[in-house]
Amino acid sequence: MVPGSLGALAAPIATRLRERRQTVGVAESSAGGLISAALLSVPGASAYFLGAGVIYTRDARRALLGVPDRAVTGIRSASEPYALLKARRIRDLLGATWGLAETGAAGPTGNRYGDAAGHACIAVSGPVERVITLETGTDDREANMGAFARAALELLEACVTAAPPPA
Numbered sequence: 001m002v003p004g005s006l007g008a009l010a011a012p013i014a015t016r017l018r019e020r021r022q023t024v025g026v027a028e029s030s031a032g033g034l035i036s037a038a039l040l041s042v043p044g045a046s047a048y049f050l051g052a053g054v055i056y057t058r059d060a061r062r063a064l065l066g067v068p069d070r071a072v073t074g075i076r077s078a079s080e081p082y083a084l085l086k087a088r089r090i091r092d093l094l095g096a097t098w099g100l101a102e103t104g105a106a107g108p109t110g111n112r113y114g115d116a117a118g119h120a121c122i123a124v125s126g127p128v129e130r131v132i133t134l135e136t137g138t139d140d141r142e143a144n145m146g147a148f149a150r151a152a153l154e155l156l157e158a159c160v161t162a163a164p165p166p167a
Helices: 004-020 034-040 058-065 080-094 141-162
Strands: 024-028 049-054 098-105 119-125 130-135
Touching: 004 034, 004 141, 024 034, 024 080, 024 141, 034 049, 034 141, 049 058, 049 080, 058 080, 080 098, 080 119, 080 130, 098 141, 119 141, 130 141
Parallel strands: 024 049, 024 098
Antiparallel strands: 098 119, 119 130
16 A cells, blocks of 8 residues: 555646656665655556556666666665666666666665665656755664655656756
């Protein structure tokens, strides 16, 4: 079940995407599918939602995004450059207007890269590109997953709103 607050955040995004005849693809990780679930919870999602993947491991990155190891040499997984790579890749793979990606450490412990629980990097790629880093300061896994999804939806909305309308 999608928390109501996430569905409420997704509704205006869905409206704007439908109005502009734009689409989105999602590659998430530590949010565990909550970003996609929120976007899909809005009736009429087939008009704007092209697909998604929970890219939680190296194997998933290789198989689902088709990103080989050599393409991420020198890029740490829970980082802004990696989030942007994922956003661009899912956008390109699906032929979407927008790519949205999240990568991080939900908790209760940090990740093997030295990031504390509650760390996430979120990227949007499309007519506007933006990347943010979120630090929640908590090790509550479920709360962090929700916070990551909220931040991703808020970033997507800001980007879609900032983009000029299609000609």
